[in-house]
Amino acid sequence: MTTLPVTEVAAEAPAFSSVVWVSVCRFDDLVPERGAAALLPGPDSPGGHVQVALVRLLDGRVLAVDNHDPFSGANVLSRGIVGWRTVDGRPVPTLSSPLHKQVFSLETGTCLDTAGKAPLGGSGDLRTYPVRVVHDGQDDAGGLVQVGLPGDAR
């Protein structure tokens, strides 16, 4: 890859001290308002993988959260319904678990509705990941989607 114009599309700044950008797919591979899972290297994760749920919104933003559902333990969040909820008077994009319908903020990972259930462990919130779209040519299918993983993990 050569030097490229970069569009930062994540709303939040990365939470990691250093970031390694991993290329995932073409922007056009993502269907608007429907999630997709990505299998990424995660040396510290069980099995050496981390699963991320990517969501492309109609406005072109791409957001990424854990694919792992903290309430069921299954890797399914990318298959939930993308929606919107008003939080503090502002519409927030959300993802709902396809198993038991918990609703998470795609911007912060916060669980907005536990659907009356307790998470298997932890807070019940999701981790978010920074995403950027890198343009590498004239006909680049909307650009290359990259997800930022913690750089200090490797």
Added chain:
Amino acid sequence: MPGSDPARDTPQHLVVVGGGMVAHRLVEALRDRDTDGTWDVTVLAEEPRAPYDRVALTSYFTGRDPEDLALGDAALWADPRVRLLRGEAVVGIDREARTVSTAAGRTFAYDHLVLATGSNAAVPPIPGNDLPGVFVYRTIDDVAALRGWVEEQRARWDRPVRGAVIGGGLLGLEAAGALQHLGAQPTIIQFGSHLMSAQVDLGGGHALQRLIQGLGLAVRCDTATSRIRANRRGTAGRLDFADGGRLDVDVVVLATGVRPRDELGRAAGLEVAARGGVVVDDACRTADPHVSAVGEVACIQGACIGLVAPGYAMAEIVVDRLLGGSAAFPGADTATKLKLAGVDVASFGDAFGRTEGSLEVVWADPVGGVYKKLVLADDARTLLGGVLVGDASAYTALRPMLGRELPGDPAAFLLPEGDPAAGGGLANLALPDDANVCSCNNVSAGTVRAAVTEHACTDVAAVKACTRAGTTCGSCLPLVKKLVTTELERAGVTVSNALCEHFDLSRAQLYDAVRVAGLTSFTDVLGRFGTDGASRGCDICKPVVVSILSTLAPAHVLDGERATLQDTNDHLMANMQKDGTYSVVPRMPGGEVTPEGLIVIGEIARDYGLYTKLTGGQRIDMFGARMEQLPDIWRRLVDAGFESGQAYGKSVRMVKSCVGSTWCRYGVQDSVGMAVRLELRYRGLRSPHKIKLGVSGCARECAEARSKDVGIIATEKGWNVYVGGNGGFTPRHARLLAEDLDDDALIRTVDRFLMYYVRTADRLQRTAPWVDDVEGGLDGVRAVVVEDSLGIGADLDAQMALHVGSYEDEWRATLEDPDKLRRFASFVNAPDTADPSLAYVAERGQVRPASPDERDHAVPEPVLVAGPSLEVRR
């Protein structure tokens, strides 16, 4: 009354003799009000079951089960302070020792005793009244025996069973209706000059007779039965009348009245009235301060009253007195309403105009079969009573006005609704707070209003639970609903039935809106009816809208924008399981499968390592398929002739059937053939919740069709249709919608029922609660679906025709479209890689997901059996 000393440490003991409706109310009221626990209560019931709704006994014929007649909350009988002994007949009272003894030889001590023994059916002294084939009509057992006899007779004869009901009162008419329901042809024999002569005047009686005859029931008035003769088999075979006439019969029901069961009181030396009944004062006490009597056995204010509402009032009075109160019997409300399908009769107050100086306003329409009369005081304004035959819709609103001045012209209350001359008489009726709305439970208009204003009830269901109004006979529910709605409007409470923050409309309203506006996409629906055109919906409204669009503008589930709206099950056309894999259910219409089909399924399950289990819907479920495997699995299924079973959708699932007349020696119709026809017709129909159907080939009901949303049971003449059966959290048996339909009428009826449900049910509302919610309940559904009272029948038919005509197997269509197949990629950057976290263990020769414990403690790796890397591809 003794026992009102709350300072006592040990509770006193109340014994109730009898386990009928009034006994139930007494115990319920006691447990409700005796918060200090001053009384324990033992109920000694002769019948082998808990108290049940005897008023609704006839509905036992029309599809309800004995358990549907159960009264109130069953938890009452689990209360540690309440003991219900069934089949425990009391045979003696020892007032000295304050004990009662039972037929089983047991003795129970009491501090206070309540006689609630009710009545027996009175058997008139007609020779032959003890022949086999002669029945009374009083208990569930009576009704069950009658039903058994009629069914036996039906099997015996090629002709219709001939029945006679002796007695043309309320009970006799109900019994005649029940006989007709069982397929018999009944004749009603009335000694008096007209039907229901105790409640209805001559004019009303004549109108009633025309209506009854219009139902196909024969009526003979002014007729005394002198003898019931036996036929050659020694069972009831003929009635001889005093006027020389005779009538051949196969079954006779005696419905000439009831006699109080006062024998216990009589034997114990309590005063008994000349015409029967244990004499009590206005506090329901006998001369013995430790003994009370309530209900039909009590002779209060000089009469025994065979109606439930005064019995309830007596039960409340006894409880009040036991707890130290001073309630007294206010006099009986003898208002009655006939419970016979197709005949509307009500009588209330001074129906015969016996009050001195009273005036009568009569409106009669002999052609329409309507007779209405109001009895007014000499001021021509104050309502004293009335008779309504043929159209009793004014009953619920008028009855609470008894003893009050009617606003406006009294005649206005008798004119048909919608008649401009009526001036909206009923609609303008403002009930005073103390007007009694529900006489069964003695609930006033003020109490209903207070439920809304003070107890924050926001719908009829909450008001029912809060006040008990409408929980017994239900006839006042329209009035309760009106009161609640008015009160809510007055309080400025807008009852929100908004779907979610994106739509202010309910699902049913949105359905209508989308239909009328002719919209075909979510974006358009959101733009037109959404609260905020900029917002893009959520996990609540998206599946609702796509379901609505699927029946209004059919298209593939994954077409364009629609794919983004689907729940994962509909998106991947499979059922997500707990570990994120899916189960696969191919359609097997009517539960039929060929050997070749079974082999293909077996091979697929073996090749992909799928756990295989039979479903409750007569098909085969294969579990553990990963999303990226689904297209390959389905390609093999479709090649073998299978299609999607829609087991994943809020949609029609399947039609269960018994084997029917083609193989079964009992079957009377081809149930499998019909099940297949129905399943192929309704497959893929999206609905507010899942829908299951069942078809049984005879009354033995091996398909358990009455546990289905639509249950069809074969009769000799065709098909009976039952609706609103649900399993799940709140199981319900389906209730009879229509009878003896031929194939085409059956399909039209089911078409309309399903489409009416699809149009008007709430989100995730199954058919049983939906039927309850439809205005008029099951009768209301019947009016729309069978009688087309809204005139939408053709519209519903057309909509179903659109569904049937546009059906395609959504899996086959998906396999033909590379764009759609891309949705089955497990990972956008590794489309064919299995989710590495899946782990399985072996159990009973198949796989199941590993438990968290098994994952954590497996060394070094979870036990993987037939896991992601082990499948064999063809």
